[in-house]
Amino acid sequence: MLARAACLLACRAEQLQLSKQLVRCFAAAASAPKTDYKLPVAPLQLSGTSGAIATLAWQVAAKENVLANVQDELYQLVEVFKTYPEIRRLATDPFLPVAFRQKVVCDMCAAKEVTEVTKRLMEALAEENSLSAIVQVTLAYEELMLAHKKEVHCTVVTAQPLDDAERAVFTKQAQAFVEPGFKLVMKEKVDRKLLGGFVLEFEDRLVDMSKAKKLEEFNNLVTKLENDLK
Incomplete structure (x- = not known):
C-alpha cells in the first residue's frame, strides 16, 4: 500500500x-x-x-x-x-x-x-x-x-534520591512547563555532582537550578569583577 x-x-x-x-x-x-x-x-x-x-x-x-x-x-x-x-x-x-x-x-x-x-x-x-x-x-x-501521543518527557536530576514529598514538588514544577492537554512523563536520575538543588531536562529545554550551577555562576562573576579591576 x-x-x-x-x-x-x-x-x-x-x-x-x-x-x-x-x-x-x-x-x-x-x-x-x-x-x-x-x-x-x-x-x-x-x-x-x-x-x-x-x-x-x-x-x-x-x-x-x-x-x-x-x-x-x-x-x-x-x-x-x-x-x-x-x-x-x-x-x-x-x-x-x-x-x-x-x-x-x-x-x-x-x-x-x-x-x-x-x-x-x-x-x-x-x-x-x-x-x-x-x-x-x-x-x-x-x-x-x-x-502524537501528547506526551512531554522530563528527567528530574537531583543530588540525592527523591522522597514522596520532594517528588510531588518537582512534578508540580515540571508540570508548569507542559502545555495544557499534554501529559507529563517524568523520570528520575541522581547526579551527586549537582551538590544540591535540581535540574529539569526536557527534550527542548534545560532548567538548571542546581547548587553546582549557582556556584559556577558565582565564580564566573568573581572572575569578571577581578578582570574588570585590573
Missing part, C-alpha cells in the same frame, strides 16, 4: 526537499497507486532533511497503522549501528557500491522481519548513501510520536 502514496509523495518531494530516489524507493513498495490515497497530517512540523524524511515515514506508518512498530524498529536499528563497527562503516563509507549496501540492508531487515515502511526507508537511505542519517531520522520520528 505504500506505493499508493507515491502520487502525493512525488508532489511534495520538492517541498520536503527529498530526492527523487527517496520517493521512488517508498513508491516501489507496491503496485498501481490510487489518486484518492491521502496521508494523515503530521502532529508536528519539523525542519531539515532528516525531519522531512521522518515526517514522511510517520505519515505512511500512520496510514498503515504501524506507528509504534516503526518506532521500535528504528530504535533497534540505531542500536545495531552503534554496536557493530562494520555496520557503521557501511553507513559512512562512500566507496562501497550502492548495490552491496542495499543488499546488506535488505538482509538485515529480513532477519528482523521489519515493517515495509522501515524496510523502504532503509533502502532509500542506502541508495542515497545516507544511512548515517538514521540516528537523526529516529530522533525526529520520536518527536513526532511524542506530539
Whole structure:
C-alpha cells in the first residue's frame, strides 16, 4: 500500500526537499497507486532533511497503522549501528557500491522481519548513501510520536534520591512547563555532582537550578569583577 502514496509523495518531494530516489524507493513498495490515497497530517512540523524524511515515514506508518512498530524498529536499528563497527562503516563509507549496501540492508531487515515502511526507508537511505542519517531520522520520528501521543518527557536530576514529598514538588514544577492537554512523563536520575538543588531536562529545554550551577555562576562573576579591576 505504500506505493499508493507515491502520487502525493512525488508532489511534495520538492517541498520536503527529498530526492527523487527517496520517493521512488517508498513508491516501489507496491503496485498501481490510487489518486484518492491521502496521508494523515503530521502532529508536528519539523525542519531539515532528516525531519522531512521522518515526517514522511510517520505519515505512511500512520496510514498503515504501524506507528509504534516503526518506532521500535528504528530504535533497534540505531542500536545495531552503534554496536557493530562494520555496520557503521557501511553507513559512512562512500566507496562501497550502492548495490552491496542495499543488499546488506535488505538482509538485515529480513532477519528482523521489519515493517515495509522501515524496510523502504532503509533502502532509500542506502541508495542515497545516507544511512548515517538514521540516528537523526529516529530522533525526529520520536518527536513526532511524542506530539502524537501528547506526551512531554522530563528527567528530574537531583543530588540525592527523591522522597514522596520532594517528588510531588518537582512534578508540580515540571508540570508548569507542559502545555495544557499534554501529559507529563517524568523520570528520575541522581547526579551527586549537582551538590544540591535540581535540574529539569526536557527534550527542548534545560532548567538548571542546581547548587553546582549557582556556584559556577558565582565564580564566573568573581572572575569578571577581578578582570574588570585590573
